Amino acid sequence: MQKKKPLNVAIGCRIQFSREQAGMTQEQLAEKINRSTQFVSTIERGIAGASLETIVSLCDALCVSSEWLLRGQEPTPTADYIAAKLVGLSTEELISMNKLVNDLLDMLHAGRRQF
Structure with a gap:
């Protein structure tokens, strides 16, 4: 073998x-x-x-x-890389992901303002 x-x-x-x-x-x-x-x-x-x-x-x-x-x-994620991960999600799942991304971006932007 x-x-x-x-x-x-x-x-x-x-x-x-x-x-x-x-x-x-x-x-x-x-x-x-x-x-x-x-x-x-x-x-x-x-x-x-x-x-x-x-x-x-x-x-x-x-x-x-x-x-x-x-x-x-x-790898460092690109927009295309992230978009490829979303392929195949249902409309409901995409709506949830959109909300999650928006919430995360709001948190990131709020954190940047604190420093």
């Missing part, structure tokens, strides 16, 4: 974590990236590494950055 490479194991753990955070099964992720469930399982367990094309597909499907998937680092 071939020894697992530490980088493949780390990336696999982040793929699994991101998939679970997204509320997806391995089957659902496999369908989104046009691969088999066995392939997703193999990648998540770090048994094999993913190609660059697969990494890009995984990032898109999981709405995560390549910095997160490859290095475990969250």
Whole structure:
């Protein structure tokens, strides 16, 4: 049996974590990236590494950055990055998110005025 490479194991753990955070099964992720469930399982367990094309597909499907998937680092969020996280929310969820964002912005602006 071939020894697992530490980088493949780390990336696999982040793929699994991101998939679970997204509320997806391995089957659902496999369908989104046009691969088999066995392939997703193999990648998540770090048994094999993913190609660059697969990494890009995984990032898109999981709405995560390549910095997160490859290095475990969250990027500085951009408006597009944040907007991508909101895709698929219901109208009610979007209304709630809008209120939450407005409240947070009000708090941030109030905090800036205090200093």
